[in-house]
Amino acid sequence: MNTFEVLQKNLAHLSRTHPRRRAAAVPAMQNLQAELGYLDDMAITKLAQITGLSTTELEELATFYSLIYRRPPGRHVVQICDSVCCNMRGADQLLESAEKYLHRPLGAITPNGALSVLPSICLGLCDKAPAALVDGEALGPLNNASLEALLQRLQKGD
Amino acid sequence: MSTILIDGRTIAFKPGDNILRAALEADVEIPHFCYHAALDSLGACRLCAVEIKPKNSNEAPRLTMACLEPAKEGLEVSVSAAAAQQVRRHVIELLMINHPHDCPICDEGGECHLQEMTVTCGPPYRRYRGRKRTFTNQDLGPLIHHEMNRCITCYRCTRFYQDYALGNDLGAMRLRNEVYFGRFQDGPLESPFAGNLVEICPTGVFTDALFRQRFARAWDLNTAPSICPHCSVGCNTLPGARDGTLRRVRSRTHPELNRWFICDRGRYGHQYSEHCARLLSPRVSGENTSYHKALNAATTRIKATQNCIGGIGSAREDLEGNTMLQALLNEVGGVFTAFNDPALEAATIAAVSWLQNSAGAPSLIEMEQIDAALIIGDLTAHAPMIDLALRQAYRKGAELTLFHSSPTPLAQFTTSAITVPPREMYAKLSHLCTLINALLAGRDISDDPMAVIAKSLIKARQPLLIGTIETLTATDASVLAKLAITLGPNARLTYALSGPNAYGSALLAPEGNAMQILESVETGKIKTLIVAGNDPFSDPRFGLRWRAACRNLNTLIVLDCILTATAEAADILFPVAAWTERGGTFVNYEGRAQSFLPVFHRPEYLPSAADVIADLAKYLECSRQDVLSVLQDTFPDFQVPAPGTLGSPIPVSLPPISDSPSAGSPLLSSNNSTWQTALMSWYGDETLASFAPGLTSLAPATIAMIEQATATATGIVDGSKIRLRGSADSVVLPVQLNQNIAAGTVGIGRNVLVRLGLGHGDPIELEKVL
Numbered sequence A: 001m002n003t004f005e006v007l008q009k010n011l012a013h014l015s016r017t018h019p020r021r022r023a024a025a026v027p028a029m030q031n032l033q034a035e036l037g038y039l040d041d042m043a044i045t046k047l048a049q050i051t052g053l054s055t056t057e058l059e060e061l062a063t064f065y066s067l068i069y070r071r072p073p074g075r076h077v078v079q080i081c082d083s084v085c086c087n088m089r090g091a092d093q094l095l096e097s098a099e100k101y102l103h104r105p106l107g108a109i110t111p112n113g114a115l116s117v118l119p120s121i122c123l124g125l126c127d128k129a130p131a132a133l134v135d136g137e138a139l140g141p142l143n144n145a146s147l148e149a150l151l152q153r154l155q156k157g158d
Numbered sequence B: 001m002s003t004i005l006i007d008g009r010t011i012a013f014k015p016g017d018n019i020l021r022a023a024l025e026a027d028v029e030i031p032h033f034c035y036h037a038a039l040d041s042l043g044a045c046r047l048c049a050v051e052i053k054p055k056n057s058n059e060a061p062r063l064t065m066a067c068l069e070p071a072k073e074g075l076e077v078s079v080s081a082a083a084a085q086q087v088r089r090h091v092i093e094l095l096m097i098n099h100p101h102d103c104p105i106c107d108e109g110g111e112c113h114l115q116e117m118t119v120t121c122g123p124p125y126r127r128y129r130g131r132k133r134t135f136t137n138q139d140l141g142p143l144i145h146h147e148m149n150r151c152i153t154c155y156r157c158t159r160f161y162q163d164y165a166l167g168n169d170l171g172a173m174r175l176r177n178e179v180y181f182g183r184f185q186d187g188p189l190e191s192p193f194a195g196n197l198v199e200i201c202p203t204g205v206f207t208d209a210l211f212r213q214r215f216a217r218a219w220d221l222n223t224a225p226s227i228c229p230h231c232s233v234g235c236n237t238l239p240g241a242r243d244g245t246l247r248r249v250r251s252r253t254h255p256e257l258n259r260w261f262i263c264d265r266g267r268y269g270h271q272y273s274e275h276c277a278r279l280l281s282p283r284v285s286g287e288n289t290s291y292h293k294a295l296n297a298a299t300t301r302i303k304a305t306q307n308c309i310g311g312i313g314s315a316r317e318d319l320e321g322n323t324m325l326q327a328l329l330n331e332v333g334g335v336f337t338a339f340n341d342p343a344l345e346a347a348t349i350a351a352v353s354w355l356q357n358s359a360g361a362p363s364l365i366e367m368e369q370i371d372a373a374l375i376i377g378d379l380t381a382h383a384p385m386i387d388l389a390l391r392q393a394y395r396k397g398a399e400l401t402l403f404h405s406s407p408t409p410l411a412q413f414t415t416s417a418i419t420v421p422p423r424e425m426y427a428k429l430s431h432l433c434t435l436i437n438a439l440l441a442g443r444d445i446s447d448d449p450m451a452v453i454a455k456s457l458i459k460a461r462q463p464l465l466i467g468t469i470e471t472l473t474a475t476d477a478s479v480l481a482k483l484a485i486t487l488g489p490n491a492r493l494t495y496a497l498s499g500p501n502a503y504g505s506a507l508l509a510p511e512g513n514a515m516q517i518l519e520s521v522e523t524g525k526i527k528t529l530i531v532a533g534n535d536p537f538s539d540p541r542f543g544l545r546w547r548a549a550c551r552n553l554n555t556l557i558v559l560d561c562i563l564t565a566t567a568e569a570a571d572i573l574f575p576v577a578a579w580t581e582r583g584g585t586f587v588n589y590e591g592r593a594q595s596f597l598p599v600f601h602r603p604e605y606l607p608s609a610a611d612v613i614a615d616l617a618k619y620l621e622c623s624r625q626d627v628l629s630v631l632q633d634t635f636p637d638f639q640v641p642a643p644g645t646l647g648s649p650i651p652v653s654l655p656p657i658s659d660s661p662s663a664g665s666p667l668l669s670s671n672n673s674t675w676q677t678a679l680m681s682w683y684g685d686e687t688l689a690s691f692a693p694g695l696t697s698l699a700p701a702t703i704a705m706i707e708q709a710t711a712t713a714t715g716i717v718d719g720s721k722i723r724l725r726g727s728a729d730s731v732v733l734p735v736q737l738n739q740n741i742a743a744g745t746v747g748i749g750r751n752v753l754v755r756l757g758l759g760h761g762d763p764i765e766l767e768k769v770l
Helices: A003-014 A021-036 A041-051 A055-064 A084-088 A091-102 A144-156 B019-025 B082-095 B113-121 B156-164 B194-200 B209-213 B264-274 B291-304 B319-332 B342-356 B384-395 B409-413 B422-440 B451-459 B474-487 B502-506 B513-523 B543-550 B609-619 B627-634 B708-714 B750-756
Strands: A076-081 A115-120 A132-134 A137-139 B003-006 B009-012 B049-052 B062-065 B076-078 B144-146 B171-173 B180-182 B206-208 B236-242 B245-251 B309-312 B334-337 B372-376 B399-404 B416-419 B463-468 B492-496 B528-532 B555-560 B572-575 B584-587 B592-596 B675-679 B704-707 B721-725 B730-738 B745-748 B763-769
Touching: A021 A041, A021 A055, A041 A055, A055 B171, A076 A084, A076 A091, A076 A144, A084 A091, A091 A115, A091 A144, A115 A144, A132 A144, B003 B019, B009 B019, B049 B082, B062 B082, B082 B113, B144 B194, B144 B209, B156 B171, B156 B194, B156 B384, B194 B206, B194 B245, B194 B264, B206 B209, B209 B245, B245 B264, B264 B384, B291 B528, B291 B555, B291 B572, B291 B609, B309 B319, B309 B513, B319 B334, B319 B502, B319 B528, B319 B584, B319 B609, B319 B627, B334 B513, B342 B474, B342 B492, B342 B502, B342 B513, B372 B384, B372 B422, B372 B451, B372 B474, B384 B399, B384 B409, B384 B463, B399 B409, B399 B422, B399 B451, B422 B451, B422 B474, B422 B675, B463 B474, B474 B492, B502 B584, B513 B543, B555 B609, B609 B627, B675 B750, B675 B763, B704 B708, B708 B730, B721 B750, B730 B750, B745 B750
Parallel strands: A076 A115, B003 B076, B309 B334, B309 B528, B372 B399, B372 B463, B399 B416, B463 B492, B528 B555, B555 B572, B675 B745, B704 B730
Antiparallel strands: A076 A132, A132 A137, B003 B009, B049 B062, B049 B076, B144 B206, B171 B180, B236 B245, B584 B592, B704 B745, B721 B730, B721 B763
C-alpha cells in the first residue's frame, strides 16, 4: 500500500470522528507522519486534495505545530522545551550543550541518522522544568550531565 | 451622539466603535499598525496604547489598547500620557530589532507607515547589537515583490487576503520570532485582489513589482484624482506619473464604491498606456503626419461623403467623447452608436432602462449588506470589485446563487452554483420566475430542484439580482429585471456593464443603430466611418462582418490610445490621450457620473477624443464645437461633478423596455445535439488591460474546456486535441475537462472566439483530432 492509500485509509477512519474534512487536517498530518516520519511537499499536496484545504493553509498548520516535521528527523527525536519556565531553569544552556556535544546545530541529524535535537514550544511540563520530549516520552528535570548521558545512550542505542 | 474625551478634545462616536476607530474617524491620530478600518481590530502590534483616566480618583490610571477598548460615554483617554508614550517607544524598538534598516533602497520609503510611526513614537537610536533574524523571500509572480525581512507581524496581509478577499494561497507560517507571510511554494498570488497587499502592508514587505521596474519616489510622482477605466464599477484611483510616463496606480477612497481597495486589473492594467506599440503620431494612409494634416485629410473626406457617414463611439470612451461624436454626426448627417455589437447594444440599453425604471443599482457598500443574491455569469471577470463586495456579503452569511456557463472563482462561495448553457439561460431564468410566482401564490413547488433557490430569494430581507451584460441578451436582462419586480420592493437589481462608460453611452443612441450602421457599411450607404475608442474588427461575433464591410468604405477614421485591429486598418488614425493623460467623465453601472483629471502630459501632443472631434467640428465649420456646451445641450439638467468628489447621478431617463423584444436579440435554446460556445474570461480580460504585459503574463493557457459527462458521452478525453470550427476559421486546441462548465458547451477564451468569428452562445462545430 503506498503512502497515498495509507492516507486515504486513515482518513476514511477519521471521517467518523471528524465530520468536517477540514477538521481532520491535523490528525491526518499526524497519521501520515507516523507512516512517513515527516511530511514532504508531496505529502502536503496530497493532504490538500483529500482535506479540501489549500496547500498554504496546511503549511500554516504544519509549520505552526512543533510536533509536525517538514524535514526528516533522526530515528530518535529529543525536543527540549525553551518556553518560560524551562528557560528560567536553564533550557538555553541545555540547548547549547546539546549543540556542543553533537557538534552540529539544532535540527541537524547525527551522521548515523540516529538522533536529532530540536527546541520546542511549551510542552506543558513546567513541573519538570527544564523538560524534554524524548521520542514522545516526557522527561525532566534535565541537567547537562543527564542530557549528555541521554544523548549518548540514544546515539549508541541502534 | 455619545462622546469621549481624547487629551481634552471631545470626539463623537457611534455605538460599537472602539476608541481608535472613533479617533481616526474624527481625524485624531493615535499611532497604530495592525488596525485597518476594513479589517477591524486585532491587538497584535500593541502600538495604539493609551491611558484611561479612572472614574474614582483613588484608582490608578489604566493602560489599554485603543483598538480593543470600546468607546463609552464620558471616557477620558490620553494618547500623550507618559506611560502610553513609553509603551509605544518600547513597541517600536522591539519591532525594529530585526528590521533591516534598508529605507534608502526600499520602495516603500516616503510612504511607509513603519517609518512614520518610528519617527513619531520610537527611540531615535538603536540599542540592540545582536544578530538579526533573516528570511528567504519568495517569488510571488510578476506583480508583487516580496521582502520578508521588513515584516513587523501585524497580520494585515493575511487578514486582508484570507479573511477579507477570501484567498487561500497566502498564509502565516511558523511561529514566535519566525512568523513568515508567504505561499506554500513560489508562484504568482492567485487572488484577483492580491495587489492590495501593496497598500495594506504598513511596511515594504509587499511592493508593486511593476512600479519597481520604473521606480520613482512617492514625493516625486504627479498625481490627480482619476477613475479606473477597466470596467463599469468606476473605482476611484490615484495614478502616479513622472517624467512624462505613468508609473503606478493606487486606490483612492470612495466611501460608497471601492473604499480602500481596487482589483489587480485596475492596479496593473495601466501598462497599456506605456505599451511599446502605443500610438503617438497621427497617421494618414499608413504614413506618420502632423495633427493638422491629419485633421485636414479627415475634413476633406468627411465633406466629400456628407450624409454618408457613420460613427461608433464606445463604452470605454468617456461621456465627452461619445457626446461630441454624436453631435458631430448630427450635423454632418450621420448615424451614431456606442456599440459595435448589436446584441450588446440591445442588452446594455435594456439593462440601463430597467435600472432607471427600478430603484436603481445598489452601490458596492449596499451590496455588502444584502443577504441573498442571484448572480448570472462570471462577475469576477466582468466587474471584479462587485465580486469583492459580494464576498463581504458572503462573509456576513448571505446566500449566493450562481447561474454560470463557464468556471468562475465566485462559485466556491455560493450556496448553489448551477451551470447553464448560454442558450438556456433565458429558459432557466423564466422558470425561476414562474417558481417564485407559484410560491408567492401559495402553491407547493417542493419537487422542483430549483425550489430551494426560489425560497432563498423570497425569504431574503434584501435579495440582489445581478447579471453580466456581456454574456446576456436583452431578453435575459429583461427577465432578470422581471424577477426583481416579482420579488417585491426590497429586491435590488443591477448589471455589470461592458465598459467604464457603458451606462453613459447607452443614453445617447437608440437600439438598432449598431445594426443599421453595419448594414449601411455593407451596402455602401455609409462611405466614411468614424470610430472613437472602439474595435469593431475584434468583436467576437461581428468582427468578421465588420472587416468585410469596411472594405466598402472610402475612409475609416479611428481615434484610440491603443493599437487595436481596427486602428491598424484605419486610413486616418488619431492617437488620443490615455485615461491618465486627460480629463473626462465616466458614468458607472449605477448611473453615477464621476469626473477625472489629467495626471500628466506626454511630450507628444495627445488630445482627448473629445478634443479631436471638437477640432474636426471646427475644421468642418459645424455650429457646435465646444465640448462643455455640447454636453450641456445633450444633458440639460446635468452638472459635471467636480473630480475627486463622490460623483452625481446622471439625470437622463430611457423609455421603459417594451415586453416584445426586438428581433434578433433572444438567444433561444438550440438543438441539443449541437455544441455551443461559452466565453471563458479571467480578471485581466479587458481590451485596455490586454495591452498590459505584466498582467497578461498571468493569463490562463489557451484551451477548450468541456464538461466531464458530455466529454465522456462523446469520447473526448482530458488532454486530447479537438478542432473547433467557426464562421471565420478553425483552430485545434487541447481539451481540459471541468465540472464547472455547462453541458454541451465549449468554453474558450476571447482571443479564440475572435479568431473563430463566434460570440458567446453561438453554435460551434467540434471534431476530435487523432
